[in-house]
Amino acid sequence: MGWEVVAQLRAEASSRLTARLEKEGSRLTDDEREQVGLAVIAELVRAESEERVSSGQSSWAPSQEEHLRQALYDAIFGLGRLQPLVDDESLENIIITARGAVVTVWLEASDGTLSEGPPVADSEDDLREFLADLGARQNRPFTEARPSLHLRLPGGARLAAASWVTAHTSVVIRRHRLVEVSMEEMVHVRGACSPALADFVSACVRAGKSIVVSGIQGSGKTTWVRALCSQIPSHEMIGTFETEFELHLHEMTGRHRIVHAWEHRPGSGEIGVAGRQAGEFTLEEAIHDSFRFNLDRQIVGEVRGPEVWAMLKAMESGPGSISTTHARSAEHTVEKLVSCAMESGPQVTRELAISKIAAAIDVVVYLQADTVTDPDGTQRKRRWVHEVLVVEPSPDAVMGYSATSVFRPDGTGSAGTAVATGEISDRLCRDLVRHGFDLDAYNAESTHTRPLNRGGGAS
Structure with a gap:
């Protein structure tokens, strides 16, 4: 039919x-x-x-x-012709392009393979009309005056769309397959890191270190934030702050007892005398409000630009915040966040941005992803932790911060997988050991690359 x-x-x-x-x-x-x-x-x-x-x-x-x-x-x-695709558990990404009467759909499976999908609209105008209707349900207009659309779909998938300012109407729907993921699964099922690395970042969470998970698009950053949050004690009260709900910690009632979840709301209509649209609710306002909610942790989801200031306020105000951002390497993560901060205006100098970010961030977890071919010819997408940095302020007049690799690839393990370096400071060791860090296991892994850590590594 x-x-x-x-x-x-x-x-x-x-x-x-x-x-x-x-x-x-x-x-x-x-x-x-x-x-x-x-x-x-x-x-x-x-x-x-x-x-x-x-x-x-x-x-x-x-x-x-x-x-x-x-x-x-x-x-x-629901989502019309898109609904069966969004419901398909084997799919991770749905990519749609439309120009005139030609609408093309590509489906990316969880193993990284691409296949062409069934039509979801009869034309570009039909697709635009559908997207506008979808946006209207969540008070997020999609018009020539508002040519981009970002939505959380029923079931938790994320939709991003653009038209009028692009060569053709483009839509990407990202399905989050791993929601209630554990650190054990990241090690033993996903092969994303070694037990020693999982133990280190878990201890960092318990010790209240502020963590940024970075990587390119599709490297699994949101999944890793969920895994890190699994290490937060169940009695702690958590606040999450996102442009669109993706973490879904507030739905994991068996894992986190109390989670207050805030979501950015764009405005609509004309800009008022205060320079903002009616009904707009920003992450900065959400963070401000949250200080009356008796939170133990404030977690700002994805940082793409101005959200960096909400992230910094959360990290400066309490322990154990976690965020994600896009970056092309571990060390470029800090530089990317500095750029985001400086976009706020000329009043934010590079020196100010570095001093704020270096003082707030404790750890950077950098991820990589690639599609690999198994010996039997099967293709699958592999995601793993490529490097872990400890970030600290530094008097260095040029950099303004130091970044020490506590885990990085050395060629002894799976391609690109990070292993312990032994370069961990006495002060950090003492702090993490109090929160369950297995220093002996870390040292045992680091013997593959350098002598046993004696507590006096680089800082």
Whole structure:
């Protein structure tokens, strides 16, 4: 059954649903509205099936009717033709490009393989209309005046779209497959790091060190933040601050007892006298409000630009904050954050940005990703920790900070996998050992690259 049948019936189903809901008034909950919608869809499909028989056409099979009911439900309450793709557990990314009448869909599976997908719109205008409707549901306009769209989709996937300012309409939907991930899984199932590295970063979390997880796009930064957060004691009260919910710590009630989750809300309409759009709610405002919530930790999700100031305020105000950012190497992570801070205006000098960032960040965990081919020819995407840096302020007039590799690749393990270097200071050792750090295991791993650490490594 083609989508054109769904398109023909969607308007009628929406009209009937609107009329039914108007009779019910505003008393209904979202779940009750959905049940009304399901009833309306069932009635419409049954009526259309009977009409086909009356007009001499062949009747729909029960399976066709079920598919039609599901497609109408997806069109009204869900993501339309995208819904089956977003529901597909084997997919990690859905990439869509549209120019005129040509709409192309590529599907990236969790093993890194690409395949062409089914059409999700009839044209670029059709896709734009769908995206605008999707954005309107979350008060996030998508128009020629607001040509970019960032959304959290039902189920936790993240959508990014751009049009009018790009050569063609582009959409990428990222599905987060690993939500309730543990550090043990990162070591023993994913092979993302050694036990010694997992032990080190776990101790850093427990010791209240502020951590930035960095890497290129698709390297698994959000998954690693979730793994690090699994080491936060369950009694601690957590606040999360994100442009779109991706961490979902507030949904892991069995792991974290109390999580207050804030999400940025863009404004709409004209800019007021204060220079901002009505209804806008920023991460900076969320951080400010959160100081009345008795939080043990404030975790700012992704830092792409101005969010760096929310990250810094969280790191300066309490222990154990965790954030992510994009960077091309471990050492460039600090420089990337300095650039983000300086974008705020000429009043933020490089010296000021470095001094703030070097004083706030304790550890950088840098990730890499690649698609590898196994001996049997199977392709899979591999993600791993490439390097771990300890960052400290420094009197160096040029750099303004020091960055020491406590884990880095040395060629003895899997390609690119970080191993212990032994370059860890006495002060940091003492602090982490109090929080369960196994220094003997770290030293044992470091013997592959240098003599045993005696507590006096580089700082």
